[in-house]
Amino acid sequence: MAVAGSSQSNNAQFLKRLRSSLPWYPFIVINALVFVIFNLVPWFSMFRYSVLKTDLLSTREFVGLDHFLRMLTDAKLHKAMLNTAWFTLMYIPLLVGISLGVAVLVNRPLRGMKAFRAIYFLPNITSVAVLALIFRRFLSPRPDGPLNFLIGLVGIPPQKWLIDLYQAMPSIVGISLWEAFGYFMVIWLAGLQAIPNELYDAAKVDGANGWRLHRYVTIPLLRPTAAFIIVIATIGALQVFGSIFILTGGGPVNATTTVVYQIYNEAFNFGRFGYASALSILFFAIILIIALIQSRYLRFGDDVY
Amino acid sequence: MSVSESSSPSVEKPNLIRETIIYILMAVVAITTVGPFLIMLSVSLTQNIRFITFPIELIPTPITLENFQTLFARTDALRWLFNSVYVAVISTLGGVITSSMAGYAFARGNFWGKNVIFMLFLGILIMPDTALIVPQFVVLSRLGLVNTYSALIGPWFASIFGTFLLRQAYLSIPRDYDDAATIDGANLWQNWWHVLMPQVVPTMATLAVLRFMGNWNSFFYPMIVTSKSDMRTLTVGLGTVARSGGDAGLDMAGAVLGFLPTLLVFVLMQRYIIRGISLSGVKG
Numbered sequence: 001m002a003v004a005g006s007s008q009s010n011n012a013q014f015l016k017r018l019r020s021s022l023p024w025y026p027f028i029v030i031n032a033l034v035f036v037i038f039n040l041v042p043w044f045s046m047f048r049y050s051v052l053k054t055d056l057l058s059t060r061e062f063v064g065l066d067h068f069l070r071m072l073t074d075a076k077l078h079k080a081m082l083n084t085a086w087f088t089l090m091y092i093p094l095l096v097g098i099s100l101g102v103a104v105l106v107n108r109p110l111r112g113m114k115a116f117r118a119i120y121f122l123p124n125i126t127s128v129a130v131l132a133l134i135f136r137r138f139l140s141p142r143p144d145g146p147l148n149f150l151i152g153l154v155g156i157p158p159q160k161w162l163i164d165l166y167q168a169m170p171s172i173v174g175i176s177l178w179e180a181f182g183y184f185m186v187i188w189l190a191g192l193q194a195i196p197n198e199l200y201d202a203a204k205v206d207g208a209n210g211w212r213l214h215r216y217v218t219i220p221l222l223r224p225t226a227a228f229i230i231v232i233a234t235i236g237a238l239q240v241f242g243s244i245f246i247l248t249g250g251g252p253v254n255a256t257t258t259v260v261y262q263i264y265n266e267a268f269n270f271g272r273f274g275y276a277s278a279l280s281i282l283f284f285a286i287i288l289i290i291a292l293i294q295s296r297y298l299r300f301g302d303d304v305y
Numbered sequence: 306m307s308v309s310e311s312s313s314p315s316v317e318k319p320n321l322i323r324e325t326i327i328y329i330l331m332a333v334v335a336i337t338t339v340g341p342f343l344i345m346l347s348v349s350l351t352q353n354i355r356f357i358t359f360p361i362e363l364i365p366t367p368i369t370l371e372n373f374q375t376l377f378a379r380t381d382a383l384r385w386l387f388n389s390v391y392v393a394v395i396s397t398l399g400g401v402i403t404s405s406m407a408g409y410a411f412a413r414g415n416f417w418g419k420n421v422i423f424m425l426f427l428g429i430l431i432m433p434d435t436a437l438i439v440p441q442f443v444v445l446s447r448l449g450l451v452n453t454y455s456a457l458i459g460p461w462f463a464s465i466f467g468t469f470l471l472r473q474a475y476l477s478i479p480r481d482y483d484d485a486a487t488i489d490g491a492n493l494w495q496n497w498w499h500v501l502m503p504q505v506v507p508t509m510a511t512l513a514v515l516r517f518m519g520n521w522n523s524f525f526y527p528m529i530v531t532s533k534s535d536m537r538t539l540t541v542g543l544g545t546v547a548r549s550g551g552d553a554g555l556d557m558a559g560a561v562l563g564f565l566p567t568l569l570v571f572v573l574m575q576r577y578i579i580r581g582i583s584l585s586g587v588k589g
Binding site (some may be wrong): 017022025028041042049106108110123127140142150182187237246247263268276277283284290 | 324327328331339341342344345348357358359403407410411414415416419422425429431432434435436438440441443444447456459460462465466492493497528529540543544547548553557559563564568570577582
């Protein structure tokens with residue numbers, strides 16, 4: 001009797017819950033569909049294709065874990081990983097330093113500051129295709145090319161920039177810095193302006209001033225912002241593609257072939273969609289691991305007080 | 306009291322030398338950022354210019370639109386421009402409306418699977434999109450969607466980030482509004498459209514600007530899903546112009562064409578962009 005009663009009430013509850021749930025689903029159905037088609041299905045297809053050898057046209061055979069074994073001996077992939085690491089290691093410290101420096105510079109109530117901030121943000125709203133069009137011309141190896149002329153003014157001989165084995169990647173780093181510093185400046189500014197003035201006043205009362213003010217108030221309180229910036233910028237740096245695709249095509253002699261560019265190469269130039277899928281899994285794992293390590297060691301959150 | 310009085314004048318006294326140095330530094334950075342754009346504009350209006358060489362005359366004589374005429378005549382630039390406008394507008398409208406709907410459901414709804422779906426969405430948000438490009442292409446090519454507007458617009462028609470953003474906005478509205486609307490006989494849709502949505506319009510505007518800029522400037526994905534010239538967006542088309550090795554005037558005309566729309570949106574909508582970065586940025 002008691003059992004029947006509870007199952008009946010369970011049933012009634014079930015119906016009630018269903019009736020209250022149903023009207024909400026139309027609100028999320030488009031989101032869910034887009035998510036299924038463009039994320040969930042590709043996500044599964046990535047694993048499925050990683051064990052197939054296919055060019056999407058004629059060939060299609062099961063190769064097991066061959067692709068993952070091949071990664072161990074794929075010299076081009078190793079070079080691409082080194083290149084990606086090299087790019088990231090050059091880019092992140094410079095980006096953090098420059099964007100913080102500029103943020104500190106414009107974070108004061110002087111006249112015209114808003115205009116300067118807007119101007120610094122300009123490269124960031126620009127498409128990578130436009131940037132590439134401009135900088136391909138600026139980095140011309142001609143002695144009267146814009147950048148060569150400018151360094152000539154301080155007595156440096158003309159350089160080959162993008163077509164030089166050792167200067168191509170630093171050139172890409174420079175363009176990426178130019179594009180991104182305004183964006184990270186805005187994030188630094190938000191962090192700087194979130195520091196309560198009372199803390200500076202208190203520190204002044206305690207006798208701190210000048211550099212010590214920054215050492216004991218600004219820097220500790222900017223730590224969460226710094227952690228956020230480093231993680232976001234690293235994830236972005238690992239995925240650099242557009243400027244390399246347009247400016248160097250991975251060259252010269254693979255000097256700017258990054259992991260993403262190599263994945264693109266395998267899929268769209270060599271038609272190895274299976275191997276490219278396997279590489280995508282590897283790439284995803286790398287980003288995830290790096291982001292997790294960074295988040296752990298950089299300590300997000302409010303425990304800085 | 307005496308401390309603040311004695312210390313504040315010394316801090317706030319305008320230090321001329323210091324201010325001058327700051328202004329000079331800022332001007333140097335400003336020239337570095339604006340200079341290339343000015344030269345881009347100047348070269349695009351210059352006649353018969355094969356290379357950009359320094360020193361350069363910023364105001365060309367004569368000023369000509371020849372490079373733009375050549376660009377439109379020799380490439381599909383007009384078509385690319387149309388594609389970009391079409392794709393960006395539909396993507397932005399679609400993405401903002403679906404985000405507003407889903408954000409409302411996640412803020413107010415109490416339905417089965419809400420938490421599971423929410424966690425799934427969170428999972429996607431942290432996924433790097435370039436890692437998924439090849440599988441996305443594989444799926445789209447099997448569906449026969451390569452070289453279609455559906456492929457270009459599809460992933461932009463919903464925004465996980467936007468859903469979170471709007472959910473936060475709806476959560477900040479007191480439930481009293483919903484209760485009053487319900488008593489007056491409004492259903493969920495009326496409550497969403499007439500009562501709550503008007504209150505989150507600034508957030509939707511912020512999202513719209515971010516989505517428009519993001520879509521307009523996107524390169525990798527639209528390049529992958531289009532192979533025919535007449536389906537390319539402007540950025541992808543300009544990429545082919547850059548690689549084709551034409552003269553500098555043509556290149557810079559293309560660059561101006563790609564740059565002006567985003568500049569316009571930026572000038573008109575600057576505060577929404579900054580607001581958007583602060584919203585997505587500082588929280589961490």
